[in-house]
Amino acid sequence: xxxxxxxxxxxxxxxxxxxxxxxxxxxxxxxxxxxxxxxxxxxxxxxxxxxxxxxxxxxxxxxxxxxxxxxxxxxxxxxxxxxxxxxxxxxxxxxxxxxxxxxxxxxxxxxxxxxxxxxxxxxxxxxxxxxxxxxxxxxxxxxxxxxxxxxxxxxxxxxxxxxxxxxxxxxxxxxxxxxxxxxxxxxxxxxxxxxxxxxxxxxxxxxxxxxxxxxxxxxxxxxxxxxxxxxxxxxxxxxxxxxxxxxxxxxxxxxxxxxxxxxxxxxxxxxxxxxxxxxxxxxxxx
Amino acid sequence: xxxxxxxxxxxxxxxxxxxxxxxxxxxxxxxxxxxxxxxxxxxxxxxxxxxxxxxxxxxxxxxxxxxxxxxxxxxxxxxxxxxxxxxxxxxxxxxxxxxxxxxxxxxxxxxxxxxxxxxxxxxxxxxxxxxxxxxxxxxxxxxxxxxxxxxxxxxxxxxxxxxxxxxxxxxxxxxxxxxxxxxxxxxxxxxxxxxxxxxxxxxxxxxxxxxxxxxxxxxxxxxxxxxxxxxxxxxxxxxxxxxxxxxxxxxxxxxxxxxxxxxxxxxxxxxxxxxxxxxxxxxxxxxxxxxxxxxx
Numbered sequence: 220x221x222x223x224x225x226x227x228x229x230x231x232x233x234x235x236x237x238x239x240x241x242x243x244x245x246x247x248x249x250x251x252x253x254x255x256x257x258x259x260x261x262x263x264x265x266x267x268x269x270x271x272x273x274x275x276x277x278x279x280x281x282x283x284x285x286x287x288x289x290x291x292x293x294x295x296x297x298x299x300x301x302x303x304x305x306x307x308x309x310x311x312x313x314x315x316x317x318x319x320x321x322x323x324x325x326x327x328x329x330x331x332x333x334x335x336x337x338x339x340x341x342x343x344x345x346x347x348x349x350x351x352x353x354x355x356x357x358x359x360x361x362x363x364x365x366x367x368x369x370x371x372x373x374x375x376x377x378x379x380x381x382x383x384x385x386x387x388x389x390x391x392x393x394x395x396x397x398x399x400x401x402x403x404x405x406x407x408x409x410x411x412x413x414x415x416x417x418x419x420x421x422x423x424x425x426x427x428x429x430x431x432x433x434x435x436x437x438x439x440x441x442x443x444x445x446x447x448x449x450x451x452x453x454x455x456x457x458x459x460x461x462x463x464x465x466x467x468x469x470x471x472x473x474x475x476x477x478x479x480x481x482x483x484x485x486x487x488x489x490x491x492x493x494x495x496x497x498x499x500x501x502x503x504x505x
Numbered sequence: 506x507x508x509x510x511x512x513x514x515x516x517x518x519x520x521x522x523x524x525x526x527x528x529x530x531x532x533x534x535x536x537x538x539x540x541x542x543x544x545x546x547x548x549x550x551x552x553x554x555x556x557x558x559x560x561x562x563x564x565x566x567x568x569x570x571x572x573x574x575x576x577x578x579x580x581x582x583x584x585x586x587x588x589x590x591x592x593x594x595x596x597x598x599x600x601x602x603x604x605x606x607x608x609x610x611x612x613x614x615x616x617x618x619x620x621x622x623x624x625x626x627x628x629x630x631x632x633x634x635x636x637x638x639x640x641x642x643x644x645x646x647x648x649x650x651x652x653x654x655x656x657x658x659x660x661x662x663x664x665x666x667x668x669x670x671x672x673x674x675x676x677x678x679x680x681x682x683x684x685x686x687x688x689x690x691x692x693x694x695x696x697x698x699x700x701x702x703x704x705x706x707x708x709x710x711x712x713x714x715x716x717x718x719x720x721x722x723x724x725x726x727x728x729x730x731x732x733x734x735x736x737x738x739x740x741x742x743x744x745x746x747x748x749x750x751x752x753x754x755x756x757x758x759x760x761x762x763x764x765x766x767x768x769x770x771x772x773x774x775x776x777x778x779x780x781x782x783x784x785x786x787x788x789x790x791x792x793x794x795x796x797x798x799x800x801x
Binding site: 240243244247248250251252254255257258261266269270273274314315316318319321322323325326335338339342343344345346347348349350351352353354355356357372373375376377379380383407408409412433436437439440443444455458459462469472476479480483484486487491492494495498499500501 | 762
């Protein structure tokens with residue numbers, strides 16, 4: 220009898236804890252979602268309506284704000300620049316870091332291997348932004364100002380250290396015997412890498428590619444310094460330019476912000492599971 | 506194996522590391538030395554000549570109020586975001602690591618702001634927290650009968666407002682790092698602790714926190730270093746104002762850069778580099794000690 224009462228009391232306590240947990244999580248979720256909801260609904264409202272009823276649903280789906288924003292941002296061009304920078308940078312990061320990570324793991328018993336790894340690792344501790352003036356001088360000297368290559372090369376370089384770090388840690392789980400078997404079959408180092416090792420690195424490649432897509436796409440400071448001609452600028456610079464100009468025209472601005480985050484939001488909605496598990500996997504390696 | 510054979514064998518390895526190493530040397534190491542070098546030069550946008558000027562850039566620094574404020578603000582921003590984030594995130598990660606219905610939805614929602622660009626997040630909150638009649642948060646505050654808060658216009662609260670916006674955007678990131686680590690703590694440990702009759706609080710302090718040491722290290726070290734680099738969110742919300750009260754390392758450097766004072770901006774960069782190095786050394790040293798103590 221007493222036991223039954225106790226289990227009942229325990230059950231009650233458990234239920235209470237569970238309910239409290241859900242309330243707590245829901246409150247935070249709402250705090251996350253309200254600003255995003257606000258951002259979306261305001262794009263369809265007049266400034267007056269947005270001021271009087273910020274949380275109300277829009278009375279009609281008027282896309283004229285989006286069309287105006289699309290034109291003012293020169294969206295197709297800005298999108299193309301951002302997309303090219305991201306695509307080429309991420310490809311470069313994946314290729315260079317996987318090759319280097321492979322070698323630096325296989326040669327981690329050699330002095331040279333350790334030294335090169337330490338050199339690259341130092342890139343994670345020194346923020347490159349502090350030496351951006353030197354970089355500016357270099358980019359000007361190389362005649363890369365207002366060329367997408369300036370941001371591409373810089374974005375590859377600053378993201379390489381962490382990528383090499385992840386790839387090298389992952390290589391520790393790929394058995395050495397595979398290399399030896401390939402060698403007996405007469406494959407060279409490079410062939411072994413491209414045909415056997417690289418395909419096995421898929422999970423880390425996914426992590427590196429996803430993390431860096433976010434990093435490169437959202438890089439604002441690099442383009443701000445090196446892509447000063449409007450023809451070469453990226454989506455974020457268009458937002459910066461336009462919001463700086465008309466910061467009182469609310470309905471003009473909100474569609475721009477949505478257009479700015481939409482590509483990555485769509486990417487996130489489809490890849491959400493992989494993005495989160497990618498970040499998790501990355502952290503475990505650290 | 507003869508010498509030629511040996512060289513032949515190492516060539517592919519060198520070739521495969523070369524792109525990474527060369528890019529790193531050219532676009533990371535060289536600019537570092539360039540910045541230090543040009544901090545001793547008179548280099549402006551107004552004259553084609555770049556002349557050696559000794560310490561003249563550095564002589565101005567002790568009287569430069571903006572530099573002091575920006576170092577102070579960057580340190581405050583980095584420390585506050587890391588501390589607040591960790592305090593909020595760790596319990597949430599523990600809860601979302603348990604077998605809870607709907608945990609994936611919560612994870613997805615909490616992580617969502619991470620993919621929004623920081624610049625846009627800054628603009629969005631600037632409008633939400635606006636002190637004009639449009640500001641949603643101030644509408645609630647005045648609706649409750651309190652006085653409006655000038656979140657970004659009041660120099661005493663602006664920096665803290667920015668810190669909270671940053672936490673809003675990035676706590677999902679910190680949460681996922683903790684989650685990744687929690688999956689590595691074996692469930693046996695938790696069970697053993699509950700058999701011992703350890704309560705939730707003891708379990709948190711004596712099992713979860715030490716078990717989370719690797720994730721805490723990542724979150725604190727990267728959080729501090731990223732915090733020192735804060736730029737986008739300031740540009741979007743206050744642009745360093747009011748009266749330079751929210752100026753940070755990178756915004757003040759950018760303003761010297763856009764004024765065309767490249768040499769002086771390089772001196773800023775060099776000073777900041779030293780600050781960042783000191784912070785990194787303190788952090789790494791501190792964590793080494795902590796890990797040694799946990800290892801005992």
